[in-house]
Amino acid sequence: MDKTSISSLNSHFLNPSVRGISRKYSAVSFTSSGSRSVPGSRIGSPTRAMASTNINPSDMKIVTGEAGYVLEDVPHLRDYIPDLPTYPNPLQHNPAYSVVKQYFVDMDDSVPQKIVVHKDTARGIHFRRAGPRQKVYFESDEVHACIVTCGGLCPGLNTVIRELVCGLYHMYGVKRVLGIDGGYRGFYARNTIPLTPKVVNDIHKRGGTILGTSRGGHDTTKIVDSIQDRGINQVYIIGGDGTQKGASVIFEEVRRRGLKVAVVGIPKTIDNDIPVIDRSFGFDTAVEEAQRAINAAHVEAESIENGIGFVKLMGRYSGFIAMHATLASRDVDCCLIPESPFYLEGDGGLFEFIEKRLKENGHMVIVMAEGAGQELLSESMNSMAKQDASGNKLLQDVGLWMAQRIKDYFSKEKMMTINLKYIDPTYMIRAIPGNASDNVYCTVLAQSAVHGAMAGFTGYTSGLVNGRQTYIPFYRITERQHQVVITDRMWARLLSSTNQPSFLKANDVINARKEEEPPTQLLDDGRCLDNNVLDKEISHV
């Protein structure tokens, strides 16, 4: 697409003829009952919003408005089940809430995805604001909820479980909540665990998940059969990108069967690799806990001649933990992440930098994300890529390999004595309970998820966008992975903090820019661009 067609797309979008509120629902007989109808409203095309992704248009529920406003709405039970009765929200009689002015969220409240704007910027994509609604679509004693945790561990998992249970009980008077044992396969292969506020009372102080977790084993038919057979009508699914994909297909099958079942995703990933949301719970805890390993590495390194403290951190495809832990610490001399290619030998390579830093300071600290430099390791070992039960790339231990390469290089090629101490705190970091800030985050996240299901929304991930809780359609969460953008300011901040070289060649920069994120990145002239045209017209970051 050339500049002209981009402009024409945008001018179409801002054209007065397509202004006003317009709606487009997916192919499955959605109705707009219950939605406020705006005088002069008309069916509009979601072309502009769809153009940004490979998403099936029938999955999208788009509401457009004045000045380029787009709401990427989430499905609702009444979209496929007509004439659903509503009930007054029981919170209005709850003394804790009834005194709160404007406690209920206005049905038209939405949260913008991009908050940096220019005076003539289109308002862009918005998500539905989370929170309690005046009317609910479930009676308290009708609700039979279940909670499942999938994928790797993450600090705060138990807090989310606790707050889902307590939120359902205390806010909505729901008494039937089941824990599914051991991830997705637990729906059909394991026992369930009845959850009450008493059972979950102090679980937030423990790491891991009291429900157990697993990878693989997602059999959609068996899972939905189990939901149907048990009479479950609210499903809370806590997990990472893979889990949210699984939640999305469960939702599709539930909708196909016409079941009154709300399917809700709660994003969990220690790697912070889920797009759209500000950050995932557990990430803050992980960055804080990583400080202990980095401190130890620094103490060891500075106590000995040519000491190198080497810390491996988690981050399969995304180096957020390593980047933030480095920025927080100030003791790190070099941070290596999967998104930023590097090389070892020759001018401008890692070995040259290590030698320089040791000569300057006598010691150094290196932080490496587990997904960094995997291609160097594979080349050197000539090894085949393997996968785990969920289909994720199984990483080789790059930290140990790199530590050995550094030792060999300096002892054999430079005849220089170095003292390298290798620290791998990865699973120790992942297994601790959430810290104070993550626990608050988990509480708000869980309560928001419950409010949405009670209000009849379904097929959404509950998540923080620009500091506000929102409901995000599954397809936005599953369409790509969130990664560090190495041409963005945050990585530049890290480079100026560590004063390490970028190790980039010109080609790497061009490729990195092509992979840049957002579907609605704001350009200098205030327009928004789609991913698929980003490579044609890259502006500032």
Ligand SMILES: Nc1ncnc2c1ncn2[C@@H]1O[C@H](COP(=O)(O)OP(=O)(O)OP(=O)(O)O)[C@@H](O)[C@H]1O
């Ligand atoms: N495309 C998919 N469709 C259906 N289910 C999926 C899909 N991808 C993954 N899953 C299921 O989701 C569950 C968790 O996936 P995965 O092991 O990738 O962890 P995750 O949720 O990405 O969490 P993390 O990466 O943070 O550990 C597994 O049970 C897996 O079978």
Ligand SMILES: O=P(O)(O)OC[C@H]1O[C@](O)(CO)[C@@H](O)[C@@H]1O
């Ligand atoms: O050893 P496991 O449990 O398969 O998980 C390891 C992976 O899980 C994560 O913690 C989260 O995806 C990654 O950082 C890591 O590569």
Ligand SMILES: [Mg+2]
């Ligand atoms: Mg994952």
